[in-house]
Amino acid sequence: MMKITPMTQSLVLHFGEMGSRWGLNRTLGQMYAVIVLTEAPLNADQISEALQISRSNVSMGLKELKSWNLIKLQHIPGDRKEYFSAPSDIWEIARTLVVERRKRELDPTLSTLRDALMEQPSNESDEYAQVRVQQMHDLMEMVTLWTTEMQGMSSEKLSALLKLGEGISKILDVKDKLLLR
């Protein structure tokens, strides 16, 4: 029997609503919320019961969460079921989210933009379109580089970077001096 406290309940509902804005969907959002907020690994039946959704829906949801690399499978001795948990390090989750979203939101577009740049512009409006495509391409490529960088960063480093906050401006101002030493 999988009981859920009122606090978790309201968080689960909220994550469900946000799920769709996050490129997932309601159920996926709810599922991940309950997994993240529960210390012990959960099996499909527990999730199904906690969220009052069908077992088959949970199965599909888990498949999706696996494809996002957001959950870890583990086995519990003496139990044949599969148990799932989220990484305990929140930074690892964030890193994964950024990288996976980039794969889904940027990579395909980057490839289409490159294709468009290879084409011969047929008139003035194509020429203008290509200028814009080039700008978008360059920007997206930079973002991609950053996410790759992020992927390889330790949680400590990532945290330090994010903590910089407004400090980043200051650092940018003096970066040249700094790197020349």
Added chain:
Amino acid sequence: MMKITPMTQSLVLHFGEMGSRWGLNRTLGQMYAVIVLTEAPLNADQISEALQISRSNVSMGLKELKSWNLIKLQHIPGDRKEYFSAPSDIWEIARTLVVERRKRELDPTLSTLRDALMEQPSNESDEYAQVRVQQMHDLMEMVTLWTTEMQGMSSEKLSALLKLGEGISKILDVKDKLLLR
């Protein structure tokens, strides 16, 4: 008569498909593509014709794009229609996109997380949930700070920051030295 070249056409279709992954939807993606890729400002009828969608759908789409601050309204002398264009600076578009997505994807959650933190944990599992909530909260708050920072940055500065790429690691390593001078 609003003609669309094959190159623009294929880009429009791609942006349509990506639209949903980008928190918009197909039509919104297509609409923004045609606006961004066309040098001259467009009116609703032109968009409707170019994309073969109803005039009323365009009206709703424009409303949505306005709410995202992604388009600029302008008038053409002697013409009563409203014309729309995208910012010519691609960095401005990127900045807007980041800020607006934060508003929609992070802000509401941040508020829910804060609510959860105010509550008194009723048992051990709530205590664990609150730990996780705290971690998420702190992380999201840092991201929020960054986007605020971004919002105030000039395109030049933003571009320079993004160009850093892998340089960011190096800079982080020596940041303390740098700031102490």
Added chain:
DNA sequence: CTGAATTTTCAGTAATTTGTGAAAATTGTA
């Protein structure tokens, strides 16, 4: 190997989201 436990798939249905045309509201000019 066998078969019970468990997970996955999938066709059909339910729910949600998106798009349309007609009508209402607004705008701006004569």
Added chain:
DNA sequence: TACAATTTTCACAAATTACTGAAAATTCAG
């Protein structure tokens, strides 16, 4: 101010996406 041009709204229809139960496939203990 009147009215034609233009934009917006909204009830309904169309399209898409998500969910379910039943059946198929897989897994693993004995």
